[in-house]
Every structure is written in C-alpha cells, then in structure tokens.
Amino acid sequence: MAMPQVRDVAERAGVSPATVSNALNHPQRVSERTLARVHAAIEELGYVRNDAARQLRAGFNPAVGLIVLDAANPYFTDLAGGAEQHLMELGRPLLLGNSSQVSDREITYLNLFEQQRVAGILIAPVGNVLPRLRKLKSNGIPVVIIDRKAGADELSSVSVDDERGGWLVADHLISQGASRMAVIGGPEGLRQVRNRLRGAQQRARQSPGVAVEYIATGAMDAAAGRAAAEELLGRSVKEQPDAVFATNDLVALGVLQVLARSGVSVPDQVLLAGYDDIEFAANAIIPITSIRQPSAEMGQHAAQLLQRAIEDPASPVQHTVFQPELIIRESTQAC
C-alpha cells in the first residue's frame, strides 16, 4: 500500500485536489464544513504531505541550516539551542551540520544546504569560505556569520569581542604574577584563536618581562589539551610556563587532567584559564577561570538577524558584537 496522496484525500473527502491543498495552506479560503471533511479524510488515510513536491512547486524551503565547529562543545550546543528555539517559533526547522573544524566537512554541509535551497544559513566558519558565502547571498540565500566579525563585508554577523577576551585573561593572569604565558589552541588559522592570542599579546606588551608563547593544536577539544600539556611537561623546568591560557574550556580541561595526574598543582605551580565558560569549567577538579560568552543569546540573536534578512532581502547588513566577561575561579587564585 503506497502512501496516500492529495488525490486520494480529495477523492475520499469528495472534493478536488486543489481544495485539499487550500485546506492545508489557506484554510480561510475553504468553508468550515469541507475543512472538517478534508481533515477527517487526512486522518483516516494517514496522509502525510510530500515535502519535496511541496517545496518544488512552492519554490522555497522554510528550513534554516546551521554549521557549527564542534557539536560536542557545550558552547555550540547552547548556541544551537538558542537559535533552534527561536526558529521553531517561526516554524522553521533547523538543520544542524557539524564541521568538526574540518574544512571539507564544512563545504559538504554548505553544498547540502544549497541543494536543499534552505531559506538561510547560520555558520561558524572554519576554512576560507567567505567567497562562497557571498555567492550564496547573491544567489538569494542569506547568511549570518557566527563568532567572527565579517569586517566591512556584506555579510551580517554575530560575534564576541575575542581580542578583548584575550586581553582580559592576560590581564588577570599577569596580575596574579604570571610572567611566562603559554596560549594553547588551534588550528592556527581559526580567527577566534588568533584574536584571543592577539589580545593577550597586546596586554603582555604593556608589562615588560612578560613573555607569551603560542602552542598550536589541531582541534579544540580535551584531547588536544592533553597533548599540549604532555608536551609542556616534557620540557626542562626553565622552559615551562607559569600560566596557561587555553583558548577554550575543553582544551583547558584537557590540560588540567594531565597536570593533575602528574602532580603539578594548579594554581600554585601553574595558573590556568579557559574560554567559553561552559558549565563543566565551573565544576572541574579545580574550578577553571574562564570567559563567559552569552551563547544561547547569541544563537537567538543570529536567528533573528537571519529571519530579518529572509523576510527582507534588502535589509541592511548588521554586525552585533557581544562583550565577554571574565569569571575568576580557583585555577588562577592561590589560596
């Protein structure tokens, strides 16, 4: 028994297919009585409309695509949650893609979304996809960039002032006595990492005698943090930093795992700070100092911007920059 179609529903309800379509999409055009009959027929037959056909004829897909850097990172799940909630209220399904910081996967998802003719795209970019995104926009698919200010570009964005965040962390670490600071994160090309690093370097320059070293990692998860920490432990004592600034909390947790296991005391021997202020940072073995970003709020705001751009393609480009907030915890306070 193949799936029933509008034709079948129409027949059963004693009306034409066009009326069934109207009942579904423009109920006000149909009388109460036939509306009821149509719905009854739909119920009885278990009719489910074919989205592909609908989309093809209607000419658009209400769904929105979101591409995140790491679906396992609470920062992004919160962000996605904020966006999803807002979009749901607008009746827009959210398609979630996880690039895992791999440029190829990012492109795969962009292709997928473009083929689906989604109504819009939210993306935290990895690779150099700006040209691609511009073309999407000129093809009528609005794009909002997350976590990266698109400069004077013609694409809207929602971001946090990462440079300031880096500055805040460095400032705090230095005030706690740090003089050799290691910044851990990567990949190197990732704008967030670059900006946080730059902010830290700027602050360091104001305090003579403070050195900043950058250690690149392939990803931004706990495993990367563990690897980097192992490397640090392998060094001679003189070359070891007295403060570690991990460019996100997962990395910081990884670093902490290794240090704790090796008997290195945080914060007595090494100060440690993270970024993102995910819930787990506050509840780690040693609660970790971090930078709070309003992730859910950002997701929601990004969804709003996108919705505006979808409704009015001529609406102006808008860049929203949220301010980061330093949250001080045990990992940077000798007690």
Place this chain on the structure above:
Amino acid sequence: MAMPQVRDVAERAGVSPATVSNALNHPQRVSERTLARVHAAIEELGYVRNDAARQLRAGFNPAVGLIVLDAANPYFTDLAGGAEQHLMELGRPLLLGNSSQVSDREITYLNLFEQQRVAGILIAPVGNVLPRLRKLKSNGIPVVIIDRKAGADELSSVSVDDERGGWLVADHLISQGASRMAVIGGPEGLRQVRNRLRGAQQRARQSPGVAVEYIATGAMDAAAGRAAAEELLGRSVKEQPDAVFATNDLVALGVLQVLARSGVSVPDQVLLAGYDDIEFAANAIIPITSIRQPSAEMGQHAAQLLQRAIEDPASPVQHTVFQPELIIRESTQAC
C-alpha cells in the same frame, strides 16, 4: 539572475537535459568527452542541483533522521557522532532532531522526517511513540530504536542493559556502606530511568536494611540535579540519604555542585554515583563513579542496522544489547 537549471547547463554544454542528468547520476553511461563538457558547464554556471526536484522524481531521500533526548548531553553527542560518521561514509546526510525529552517536540520531528520521506529513522524515544513508529515502518520507513529494547516488537533496537547497570551501581554503593539510597532522575515514564531504578531495587532487596527511594525530575540535566539536591538538603538529617544514584552524569554533576557548595562532603557524608561516564564525570571537583556505555559504538551500530534495513526491507529485526561497565572513582570511595 535566477539559479541555473539543468536546461541551462545542457544548453551551454551543447547536449540535452537528459544527458546532463546522466552525467551527474550515471557517469558510466556518458562518454568521457561530454562528461568533461558537462562538468565544465556546471562549473562555469555555478549550477547546484535542486534537491526537491531530484527527490520528487527519484522517489526517495537518502538522508536519515536521528532524534535524541538531549543534544547537550555528551552521551548523545558521542552517539550522534558515531552514527554520523558511519552514515557519511554511506553518503547519507544525517538530520539531527533534539526532542529535549518533550513528547511534542519528538512528534514534531517525526512529522518533519516523515514529510521529508527520509530513508530511515534512528530514535531514542521519550513518549509513547511505538504505534507511530510501527506505522512508519509499515509505510516503508525503517526505524531503529536506541536506548530501549523494543521487546518482542517488530522494530530493531540498540540498547544497553540498563537493569544490570542499575544493579551494578547499587551493588557498589551497598558494598561501600550505603543503607539509604536515593535514585534521582526522570521523567518517570522514561524507560532508561525505570530500568536503572529497577536494577537498583533488585540489588537492594538482597540486602535487608537497605532502603531505596526514588526522586523524579522533569528532565535529566544539571539543573534538575541541583533542584533535587536542594530538596534533599532541606530535609531533616534523619531523612537524608547516605548515597545518591543519579541516573545520568549531568544530574550527578548538578547534585555535586549543590552538595559541594553546601559543605556536604562527598564521599564522606554522601556517596554519589552517576551514569553514562561522560568525560566531565571523570574531571569533576570530585571525580564521579559512573557507568560506561559505548556511546559512539552504539551510534555506529545503530546506523549499520538501519542501513541494512534500508537496503533490504525484509531483513530480520535485530536487537543488540551492549553491556554496561562500572567505573569507580573518588565519589564513592572514602580515602
């Protein structure tokens, strides 16, 4: 400038639309030379195929839908990761839906997936959706249930022996001296919770004098754990448990937050165990005893089962039950 279509590509390459389609979908049917010409034309025009039209005509959608209980729970992100990886290799996009343990949202996603005519569905169910899932299957959309053995049912499943998991935790807690055990989790209807609770109760019955109390929560996140812990702290000392078994790690972390903040010592005053063994459980302020489940492996296996069912709709129903493993940490060991 509207988006180019096969027609435009065909014209540019000097062939018919049918040939363009063949070049894209059955390259072996087309000569090398025209294949190259078609691809060149596609490139030059920036053609992107319209998935809706393709799906409508081809009659199927290669994508697979996955509905999880909580996208913010690392257990599910790992599981989703395992499934995604396997499906990607098969060329099947994964559509991720997050029911947030809300029955309505679960239904919303099922509707969405059915309208999209996905090739198959993976689902960790919240509500009573079995009848619905059966209908889906009889409509030709195979379903694999995750985290819940579908019994002698006609739906395949991948699960962990939750009863045994509960038993293991209770056994360990009792061996550490627990006599008043509180099991925290919910919602009450959730099979995983019921089974873990039942396993714990069974073990308790074998030890006279051990009482088990169940505290239901609305969700299974850290906030729910905090709320439950507050409630416990509000009680008179006599009514307070000496061991808490949180039915997942997020809840356990929430409980731990409140206890630690209130100066209640874990494990000296209260033993605490979780479930799922997410990475953060091992690195909490007090590392938490938990039950390890092979989440990524389960996701991958579920994807395999689904793929089999898609390829051969007549393939037999299969239930895979993974075995849980107890991981003992500080939260249950006085030192």
Place this chain on the structure above:
DNA sequence: AGACCGATGTAAATCGATTCAATTTGTGAC
C-alpha cells in the same frame, strides 16, 4: 427580473530533475 457580488470550489498548468523508450552514432567484421 436582471446585474452584480463575495465566497467556494475546480481544471489544468507548473515547479526542476530524472527516467524510459526510442533514436542516433560509432565500431568492427565481412
């Protein structure tokens, strides 16, 4: 009574890619 109206309902065209049956082109043997 006739003209006109709004409210309902419908037949037929349409969205864009794929497929099927049929045709054209190419290859090699004789």
Place this chain on the structure above:
DNA sequence: GTCACAAATTGAATCGATTTACATCGGTCT
C-alpha cells in the same frame, strides 16, 4: 560498402503538491 550490434544521446512523460485563472452558486441591490 554494408550489416549487426553496442554505446551514446535524446524527447517526452513523470514524480506530487500548489497555483492561477476561471466557473459556480446563493444571495443582495436596484
């Protein structure tokens, strides 16, 4: 040069829902 046969290509039909332009009908106004 012709024939048989395989390879390459194509025109037209098709997927299922929506839309457009038009028909129908009961009622209202003059």
